[in-house]
Amino acid sequence: xxxxxxxxxxxxxxxxxxxxxxxxxxxxxxxxxxxxxxxxxxxxxxxxxxxxxxxxxxxxxxxxxxxxxxxxxxxxxxxxxxxxxxxxxxxxxxxxxxxxxxxxxxxxxxxxxxxxxxxxxxxxxxxxxxxxxxxxxxxxxxxxxxxxxxxxxxxxxxxxxxxxxxxxxxxxxxxxxxxxxxxxxxxxxxxxxxxxxxxxxxxxxxxxxxxxxxxxxxxxxxxxxxxxxxxxxxxxxxxxxxxxxxxxxxxxxxxxxxxxxxxxxxxxxxxxxxxxxxxxxxxxxxxxxxxxxxxxxxxxxxxxxxxxxxxxxxx
Ligand code: NAD
Numbered sequence: 001x002x003x004x005x006x007x008x009x010x011x012x013x014x015x016x017x018x019x020x021x022x023x024x025x026x027x028x029x030x031x032x033x034x035x036x037x038x039x040x041x042x043x044x045x046x047x048x049x050x051x052x053x054x055x056x057x058x059x060x061x062x063x064x065x066x067x068x069x070x071x072x073x074x075x076x077x078x079x080x081x082x083x084x085x086x087x088x089x090x091x092x093x094x095x096x097x098x099x100x101x102x103x104x105x106x107x108x109x110x111x112x113x114x115x116x117x118x119x120x121x122x123x124x125x126x127x128x129x130x131x132x133x134x135x136x137x138x139x140x141x142x143x144x145x146x147x148x149x150x151x152x153x154x155x156x157x158x159x160x161x162x163x164x165x166x167x168x169x170x171x172x173x174x175x176x177x178x179x180x181x182x183x184x185x186x187x188x189x190x191x192x193x194x195x196x197x198x199x200x201x202x203x204x205x206x207x208x209x210x211x212x213x214x215x216x217x218x219x220x221x222x223x224x225x226x227x228x229x230x231x232x233x234x235x236x237x238x239x240x241x242x243x244x245x246x247x248x249x250x251x252x253x254x255x256x257x258x259x260x261x262x263x264x265x266x267x268x269x270x271x272x273x274x275x276x277x278x279x280x281x282x283x284x285x286x287x288x289x290x291x292x293x294x295x296x297x298x299x300x301x302x303x304x305x306x307x308x309x310x311x312x313x314x315x
Contacts, residue, residue: 003027003067005109007057007100008074010037012179013114013172017071017220018045024224029063031055032074035088036081041179057096058088067107069227072100073114075148079268080185082145093148094155101159101167110166112227113156115234117173117275118146127242127276130171130234140270153234160232168231170223173238173277176297177216178305182312188213191249192301192310195258205267207246210274214239215297218290225286238277239290248294255298 004021008014009030014037018028027049030042033056042052055061057074075092076082082089097113104111120128121136136146159165176188183193194201214222214237222237243251249262282288292300301310308314 001025001027002069003029003065004069004071005029005031005063005067005103006071006073007031007096008037008114010034010039010042010052011073011077012041012177012181013175013216013219014073015041015045015179016177016216017073017223018042018050020220020224022047022049029053029067031057031061033057035085036076036181057099058091059099061099061103063103063107067103067109070100070104070107070109070111071114071223071227072097072112075114076145078184078186079142079145083141086144089144090148093152097152097155101156101165104167105159105163105165108166110168110227111156111159112223113152113167113169114223115149115153115169115171117171117236117238117277118142119150119153119171121146122270122272123274126274127240127278128236129278130236130281137270141268142270168226168229169234170226171234171236171277172219173214173236173275174211175214175216175219175238177301178309182310187211187245187248188252189310191252192256192298193312195252195256195260196307196311198259200261200263201249201253202265203245203249203262204265204271206264207249207262208244209271210242210244210276211248212239212242212276213248213294213297214290215292215300218292222282222286222288225288229286231285235281235285236277236279237282237288238279240277240279241294242276243294251294252298255295256302
């Protein structure tokens with residue numbers, strides 16, 4: 001049994017990660033300031049092996065017990081959130097990552113940074129391998145998030161190379177499942193909310209831009225496999241099945257049994273045209289690959305979350 005600190009543990013991915021770690025017999029210390037997460041996401045986890053600390057990790061973090069793993073997930077993550085919280089997003093990527101690397105260093109713990117496919121920006125290479133450096137607009141509306149994560153990666157490698165901290169970096173691609181917030185602006189929760197109410201699905205542009213969607217159980221299994229490996233360089237964790245946004249909208253309508261139509265809206269600034277992970281490294285070094293295909297994952301999301309929660313009407 002190990003003790004694992006999970007920053008952002010009350011968020012969407014973090015709460016599923018806490019759940020998996022507890023299932024595998026670990027102790028979990030969840031550190032979250034509830035900026036975009038909620039106590040509701042972790043209510044079912046309260047037990048002797050789970051501790052919640054309400055703390056903003058841009059401030060110094062003290063942990064008074066031995067720790068073997070630090071999973072650093074805290075950060076606003078959806079465009080709506082990081083554009084509302086631009087300075088906090090930059091601070092959590094810089095000061096927050098610095099504080100959590102400090103915890104890992106003092107405890108001699110393995111540190112995992114949850115980075116993102118957004119560090120590839122609007123990619124010129126397809127699919128994206130880890131040695132692609134990216135095409136990011138630093139001063140556009142997405143820059144605060146993309147650059148915070150790029151800086152966090154640079155800091156993680158510096159702590160590894162210069163301070164000898166045992167670090168790893170996941171390049172997480174779009175993930176989905178229960179506990180996504182219906183109004184967080186990301187494609188799957190938005191389409192689900194609209195389809196389950198028979199309202200028009202709003203596709204940006206002509207819907208020909210592509211994304212790859214990883215079911216949350218696969219994603220958090222990948223994060224744990226990475227943390228438990230001896231890899232130090234970034235590894236893509238995502239599902240390589242690629243869909244256009246139009247295909248995604250049609251699939252959500254089909255799975256939800258909806259009568260919704262599809263309407264088209266203006267494309268956001270710097271919206272990436274394609275996004276597909278090359279997961280050869282994850283397969284080879286972690287023995288990991290996703291198992292849940294999109295239709296199945298969407299069905300499981302509806303079953304687990306329930307329609308009321310997905311449309312934002314749950315109490
Ligand atoms: P989320 O918004 O649901 O979770 C983020 C959590 O971090 C929230 O609980 C929030 O309250 C917490 N947090 C934010 N700032 C904090 C601070 N200063 N101190 C303490 N806690 C703080 O987002 P998510 O989708 O679960 O994403 C989790 C991580 O995974 C993020 O780092 C994100 O960049 C990364 N990621 C997610 C996806 C995805 O598809 N969900 C894709 C790529 C990368």
